[in-house]
Amino acid sequence: MPVDLEQRASYERRDSILHGCDARIKIALLFVYLVTTALLPIGAWVVYLLMGGILLIAAVLSELPASFLLKRALLLEVPILLVLLPQIFLKSGSYVEISPWQGFAFSLSFTRLERVVSLLVRSWLSLQFAVIITAATRFEDLLIGLRACGLPHLLTAILGLMWRYLFVLVSEVQRLQQARQARSSVLAGPNWRLGGSLPWRAQVTGGMAGALMLRSLDRSQRIYQAMQARGYDGEIRAEAVASALTPAQRLQIVAILLAGVGMLMLANLMAAQ
């Protein structure tokens, strides 16, 4: 079914403090937060709580509804849970044997459980923070910020072009899917099935993918011709350039870095107990 891409793309327009903040500061903030969270030891619950507090501040500053932010982050947590969960039944570290009824027993490892819960908390913190930051930053601003941080020009140009045509091609895909639906009858009833055999269905989808590729290659040629007609010579001039950082902004970035180091030291102290 067509997924509404614009709903899934995380940017949400607001006039909040976080939205107005320079993209480079938000990139620094995100980077420090993620690195700090990744370096926190397993089972540092107090520090996790403090990181959660910082997350809450960012969420409040972004003025986005909590339900919106939570829904976006938690949905993405589900698949990885399936990969993580089985290991709590391993016999490693300190574990107990549980036998709910005769002839059936399994073991539950507390060491692994602590690790899995820690990993889940940390990944949720990271994911939630990334959701907040990207919801408050336009992709175009993110690109300008990344370019200022030293991302090669060619890469930002490709990313910019990709972003420009992403929504065009997604609607192309939706038209392809609509056409397929219109031509495939679905039998009602308990034995309903879509189209013919499995290879046939795969082949149809493959044909759609091929058609999409051909159309986009044609489109890229038209784009190139249009670019040439406007005087393109390999240099993208319209790409916005970020202004220099003000002293206050520099100070903010330094403060963010220091806060990250502080959190790590704190976690270290607590773990050393």
Place this chain on the structure above:
Amino acid sequence: MKAPVPMHIPDGFLSAVVSGILWVVSLVFIFIALKKAGKEIDESRLPLVGVLAAAIFAGQMLNFAVAGGTSGHLLGAALAVLLVGPWPAVLVMTSVVTVQALVFQDGGVLTLGANLFNMAIVGVAVAYFVSNLFKRWFGEKRWATLLSAFASAWFSIFIAALAASLELALSGTSPANIAIPAMGGIHALIGIGEGLITLGAVSLIMSSKPQLLEKTTQKKVDSSFVWISGLVLTVILLIISPLASSKPDGLEWVAEKLGFLIMAKDASYHIIPDYVLPGIQNEALATILAGVVGVAIVLVLVILLTRRKKQAVNQ
């Protein structure tokens, strides 16, 4: 549009060392790709790469129903290789995976290096290696091209999944004897869907615009490097994975020795050595610090929330 299983590793599931190393490896490869492809891309191919990245991203929405509510998807590394050759394909997949991480949270930001490695580098290198191997063995016959489309797609998915599961195991996130069979098994099936879609796409392109597929072989940038890395990656991952999953403790032991593992309880680094702040003071200081930071956070929250209330009332 999301892959039903975690090929995209989220943040928090890889240890800092593993993600750091893979960031460096990916950046080196992407840098080389920018240099190599840059010679070609400079003019006419810049829109091609950008639009193809958008097309592959959009193409990942294409699916077909398989039994039991699951569906076959396209990831597209092999298709990109067949259409534009290896180095531009690295850039195409890099753009796809980056936008997925930065805008749609498919995969983490810190783990983006690892995801780039799995999907943009391993996926592309393996697909290129397999398709080239088929070309050498069977030449340019129609059935050989179709078979190579299927095989390169399947292998690129399967080997990339093995790489992802090894990374999870090396980080101590999931033991190798669980991660590798789970990821490998699921993606062996997903790979069939990918292979069939790629085959269908290639057969359509062959019958409507065959010169597109030939062009890439003529326009080959110096790519023996990709060919060899594809070979090496395939062989290494195919050998290591069964070994690691039969001896999960072995891999964990290696990871521990190399310091990859997320240590339980124990901080793996010491910013303040113990002798500077002896035990009891340590504990007290840590608790006080934690308390101070906590109070500060609550204070900021209260101020922010009351200010928002006021604004709402004023409006």
